[in-house]
Amino acid sequence: MPQKHPTPLIDELEKGAFPSFVKEIKRAAESSNVQDNNYAQDLLGQLELSYKEKKTHWKHGGIVGVRGYGSGVIGRYSDIPDQFPGVAHFHTIRVNQPGGFFYTTEALREICDIWDKYGSGLTNMHGSTGDIILLGTKTDNLEPVFAELSSRGWDLGGSGSAVRTPSCCVGPARCEWACYDTLELTYQITQRFQDELHRPMFPYKFKFKMAGCAVDCIASIARADMSIIGTWKGNIQIDQDEVRNYAKNGMDIQAEIVDMCPTGCMSWDGNELKINDEDCNRCMHCIAKMTKALRQGEEKGATILLGSKAPIVTGALMSWVIVPFIKLEPPYEELFDLVERIWEFWDEHGKNRERVGELIERMGFPVFLKETGIEPHPAMVKEPRRDPFFFWSEEDVEK
Amino acid sequence: MSELPQRQTDIGPPHYSKFLPPVIKENYGKWRYHEILSAGVMVHVAESGAKVWTVRVASPRLVSTDFIRDICEIADKYCDGHLRFTTRHNVEFLVSDESKVDPLVNELKEKGYMIGGIGDRISNVVHTQGWVHCHSAATDASGLVKVMMDELHEYFTEKELPAKVRLAVACCVNMCGAVHCSDIALVGVHKTPPRIEHDKVKNLCEIPSTVASCPTSAISPDPAKKSVKIKIEKCMYCGNCYSVCPAMPISDPKNDGVAIVVGGKVSNLRSNPKFSKLAVPWLPNNPPRWPEVVENVKKILNAYIEGAKKHERLGEWVERIGWEKFFKVTGLPFQLQHIDDFTFARETWRMAATFKW
Amino acid sequence: MDREELKKIIYELVEKSMGKKLYKPGDLFKKLEKEHGVSKAEAKAALRELMDAGTLIYSYKGGSYVEIPPKE
Numbered sequence A: 001m002p003q004k005h006p007t008p009l010i011d012e013l014e015k016g017a018f019p020s021f022v023k024e025i026k027r028a029a030e031s032s033n034v035q036d037n038n039y040a041q042d043l044l045g046q047l048e049l050s051y052k053e054k055k056t057h058w059k060h061g062g063i064v065g066v067r068g069y070g071s072g073v074i075g076r077y078s079d080i081p082d083q084f085p086g087v088a089h090f091h092t093i094r095v096n097q098p099g100g101f102f103y104t105t106e107a108l109r110e111i112c113d114i115w116d117k118y119g120s121g122l123t124n125m126h127g128s129t130g131d132i133i134l135l136g137t138k139t140d141n142l143e144p145v146f147a148e149l150s151s152r153g154w155d156l157g158g159s160g161s162a163v164r165t166p167s168c169c170v171g172p173a174r175c176e177w178a179c180y181d182t183l184e185l186t187y188q189i190t191q192r193f194q195d196e197l198h199r200p201m202f203p204y205k206f207k208f209k210m211a212g213c214a215v216d217c218i219a220s221i222a223r224a225d226m227s228i229i230g231t232w233k234g235n236i237q238i239d240q241d242e243v244r245n246y247a248k249n250g251m252d253i254q255a256e257i258v259d260m261c262p263t264g265c266m267s268w269d270g271n272e273l274k275i276n277d278e279d280c281n282r283c284m285h286c287i288a289k290m291t292k293a294l295r296q297g298e299e300k301g302a303t304i305l306l307g308s309k310a311p312i313v314t315g316a317l318m319s320w321v322i323v324p325f326i327k328l329e330p331p332y333e334e335l336f337d338l339v340e341r342i343w344e345f346w347d348e349h350g351k352n353r354e355r356v357g358e359l360i361e362r363m364g365f366p367v368f369l370k371e372t373g374i375e376p377h378p379a380m381v382k383e384p385r386r387d388p389f390f391f392w393s394e395e396d397v398e399k
Numbered sequence B: 001m002s003e004l005p006q007r008q009t010d011i012g013p014p015h016y017s018k019f020l021p022p023v024i025k026e027n028y029g030k031w032r033y034h035e036i037l038s039a040g041v042m043v044h045v046a047e048s049g050a051k052v053w054t055v056r057v058a059s060p061r062l063v064s065t066d067f068i069r070d071i072c073e074i075a076d077k078y079c080d081g082h083l084r085f086t087t088r089h090n091v092e093f094l095v096s097d098e099s100k101v102d103p104l105v106n107e108l109k110e111k112g113y114m115i116g117g118i119g120d121r122i123s124n125v126v127h128t129q130g131w132v133h134c135h136s137a138a139t140d141a142s143g144l145v146k147v148m149m150d151e152l153h154e155y156f157t158e159k160e161l162p163a164k165v166r167l168a169v170a171c172c173v174n175m176c177g178a179v180h181c182s183d184i185a186l187v188g189v190h191k192t193p194p195r196i197e198h199d200k201v202k203n204l205c206e207i208p209s210t211v212a213s214c215p216t217s218a219i220s221p222d223p224a225k226k227s228v229k230i231k232i233e234k235c236m237y238c239g240n241c242y243s244v245c246p247a248m249p250i251s252d253p254k255n256d257g258v259a260i261v262v263g264g265k266v267s268n269l270r271s272n273p274k275f276s277k278l279a280v281p282w283l284p285n286n287p288p289r290w291p292e293v294v295e296n297v298k299k300i301l302n303a304y305i306e307g308a309k310k311h312e313r314l315g316e317w318v319e320r321i322g323w324e325k326f327f328k329v330t331g332l333p334f335q336l337q338h339i340d341d342f343t344f345a346r347e348t349w350r351m352a353a354t355f356k357w
Numbered sequence C: 001m002d003r004e005e006l007k008k009i010i011y012e013l014v015e016k017s018m019g020k021k022l023y024k025p026g027d028l029f030k031k032l033e034k035e036h037g038v039s040k041a042e043a044k045a046a047l048r049e050l051m052d053a054g055t056l057i058y059s060y061k062g063g064s065y066v067e068i069p070p071k072e
């Protein structure tokens, strides 16, 4: 189908070296695979208008979803449907991605075929949360898309005040630094909390992100309410021959490794690399730079951090340590139990739209620890408090 | 209409093991080390000696089903029908047979794919939906990504940097993306308070939750109008109220713009994860190619390349030289807006007499 | 409590508050526990049946709420 609306402004974004999203919208607008090209055609028209007027033309409105779920579909409507009827409805469907974002071409084609039949032919691979995002369809098509997807083994992801689709780094599938099986844990968490994912019943959203080590390729510390970051106990294993090879091949071990170690726990005499492991804080710098020579200690597990969120409403938080070390092996009951205690605390005290991190700030970290039964540990803080205004409870004072 | 298949609920995602290439399955959890062979190719070596080569290409993230079919065809030809995506929206082709690497790279080049993003370079840009799909967008995320990367693509495909530089774009201060912890990030911002459409508030909004939505307590009920009022001097234009009450639109094409924040990181390597800090409070929202934004991003990137030591991330470089010097070497003006007056403000003031001229 | 009776109570709570207050699922559970001594698990199961039947639906207004489906 030839282009319906002229688009001189966004045509500028077909130029240049980097792959162009405008080209992709045009492909969907013209593709013979896509049954209804009007979605992409009118998206081009409306986007051109946004570029001209410098303002968005989407609005909220209506209630959409699939029967029984309160999550996984995001309603979107044009605010000028008369001009662009193809995007009068342009709802997003979030499809729960497989762990590590691995696919067979067969599976991808299956999704493409369904989406070409019922939607715009446009996707995000992937959304920031991790889901496969199917971008743009109308309300009447939601149940058919869901039936087609779910009958082939695909389920929807989370949205709203629910568990959001958990996601993870590539982990043990293709990374030598994974301290636990991020893909398996992600799968197990997702399955365990299906009800909480599809049927929003929290004060606000809750995100899990699983990173295999402190490199944190999934940015869990910045964007998950619960960040599970792999780490280890025990000495870094050194292959001195390989260290010397790195030196021979031009690496300045003193400047690039020893001097950049944040804890100053390494030394290098031109022949042997020494690490005082007691002082190492496991930042991963040296291991990441000398992957052939250095390997993590042998007792592997993870640190659990809690609370990160975006600046809305009271400023951004990064997650902070609540469990310094936990072994993560199936069936993960210790972890699930912890999660449930945290949710109970949040359910009990959380206000509408209050993330768990904000709640803990409001109530106090010590109150949270006490109510969830977590023992305090110096790893939880950068430094102890500066003020003398601390509290005691009944049992701490003599009567 | 044809019969629909039986729907199922609460099945969760397919198990990942269904989709792993054989070489990955066999060596799962048993990788030994990896080497970066070029900007877009790396090899992972397992304990067993098995190897897997990864070839990475950029995608615009917003892709058509035909794009997906194209990459599937390539994956069928070279990778026995397997492929994966990265958290930063790149596509990765995995091969276990070294003789297939060069032909794969050649075919990808021939077909115009952009190969790269591995190592101390700029990888793909994490970003949000913008005018393509969101109701609160102050600017367009996909467009900003495109114009920025058109200018910086050599740092994706070949040129090395002192360390990785992670870019992100969020089209409003909700920042669905990972902007607040990126080396250089763009955020759409408003400069003016929302306008209250009093006649609509009644029907569209719940007054108590609208009042409660404001982080600075600028909103109070206006019982006479059955609506709300805003104490303008308290409003910080966050748009939070608009998210809760659609009758308080905040978009203002003449004044909406783009801010640049820098120096964030999420990895724990060397220094702790850091939030991004404000470098440029406002640049004009100037589609389709946002020249002012691109120019300022380049200014910051060039100063970093000039000044940083090897392995030093942008935020680590700035912390070493000091923020006062950052403004000097980049030539960016320092203004009132740079001084924090929000939740964590006092932590950011200089409580010492030492600083650089 | 009998499941059908519980479902009726939930429906009426939501119906009566239409236009005045939006219930989040958590608010409903708390109220049912306080006023009727219904456990959270029971309340959840009842709400799920109402949702699966389409008698009630979830809505999203900057947070997720329980509502009666709009009339055509």
Ligand code: HEM
Pocket: A074, A076, A092, A124, A126, A127, A128, A129, A133, A223, A309, A310, A311, A312, B127, B128, B129, B133, B134, B135, B136, B174, B175, B176, B177, B240, B243
């Ligand atoms: C008041 C605040 C917020 C509003 C109104 C809002 C609104 C939205 C909307 C409408 C979408 C869907 C965009 C689309 O696909 O059409 C979305 C997606 C998303 N939001 Fe928010 N959001 C808010 C706050 C946040 C915050 C604080 C975060 C996190 C930091 C966040 C993270 C996300 C993510 C990760 C997505 C998915 C984006 C993607 O797939 O690319 N949101 N948000």
Ligand code: HEM
Pocket: A387, A388
């Ligand atoms: C019950 C508690 C406290 C009492 C009775 C108390 C009493 C005093 C007294 C009598 C002075 C000397 C005033 C002068 O020399 O003119 C003083 C000064 C001071 N107090 Fe307090 N104080 C108390 C708690 C604190 C606490 C908890 C802090 C800090 C966290 C604090 C910080 C200071 C400081 C910094 C000064 C010096 C002020 C200056 O010389 O500029 N005081 N306090």
Ligand code: HEM
Pocket: A386, A387, A388
């Ligand atoms: C239990 C807690 C504390 C108590 C009871 C306390 C009490 C006092 C008192 C009574 C003085 C005044 C001494 C004088 O003027 O002769 C003082 C001075 C001072 N305090 Fe503390 N203080 C406490 C904690 C702190 C903390 C946590 C800090 C800083 C972080 C602090 C910083 C100071 C300083 C800077 C002075 C002024 C010293 C000077 O002018 O020579 N105090 N404090």
Ligand code: HEM
Pocket: A128, A129, A207, A222, A223, A224, A225, A308, A309, A310, A311, A315, A316, A317, A318, B126, B127, B168, B169, B170, B175, B176, B177, B178, B179, B180, B181, B185, B186, B187, B259, B260, B261, B275, B276
């Ligand atoms: C230009 C600036 C910024 C950009 C581009 C940006 C981008 C992002 C992105 C892409 C995410 C990922 C969300 C997800 O995938 O789940 C994110 C999350 C987040 N950002 Fe930012 N951010 C920026 C500034 C800030 C600032 C200044 C803060 C705080 C002071 C902040 C706080 C957060 C928090 C807390 C999250 C966690 C997300 C969540 O709640 O799930 N960001 N941001």
Ligand code: HEM
Pocket: A060, A061, A062, A063, A064, A073, A074, A075, A076, A158, A159, A160, A161, A205, B204, B205, B242, B243, B244, B245, B246, C060, C061, C062, C063
């Ligand atoms: C009065 C009305 C509404 C207000 C105040 C409102 C506000 C918001 C807010 C604050 C967000 C932030 C997203 C987040 O917190 O994660 C959001 C997101 C969103 N809104 Fe609205 N909204 C309203 C109505 C609607 C309606 C009627 C729909 C749908 C049909 C809708 C669909 C969405 C969707 C799908 C998202 C993204 C959901 C997610 O992923 O969490 N909104 N809206």
Ligand code: SF4
Pocket: A169, A170, A171, A175, A176, A177, A178, A179, A211, A212, A213, A214, A215, A216, A217, A218, A230
């Ligand atoms: S977070 Fe660590 S384990 Fe996971 S992929 Fe990145 S480097 Fe590997």
Ligand code: SF4
Pocket: A260, A261, A262, A263, A264, A265, A266, A275, A279, A280, A281, A282, A283, A284, A285, A286, A287, B270
């Ligand atoms: S992991 Fe980090 S702290 Fe530990 S020895 Fe290596 S560089 Fe130093």
Ligand code: SF4
Pocket: B128, B129, B130, B134, B135, B136, B137, B138, B141, B170, B171, B172, B173, B174, B175, B176, B177
């Ligand atoms: S950053 Fe803001 S405008 Fe952009 S997609 Fe997220 S909520 Fe929408």
Ligand code: SF4
Pocket: B193, B194, B213, B214, B215, B216, B217, B218, B219, B230, B234, B235, B236, B237, B238, B239, B240, B241, B242, B250
């Ligand atoms: S824009 Fe933000 S600060 Fe201003 S009134 Fe709305 S919620 Fe309050």
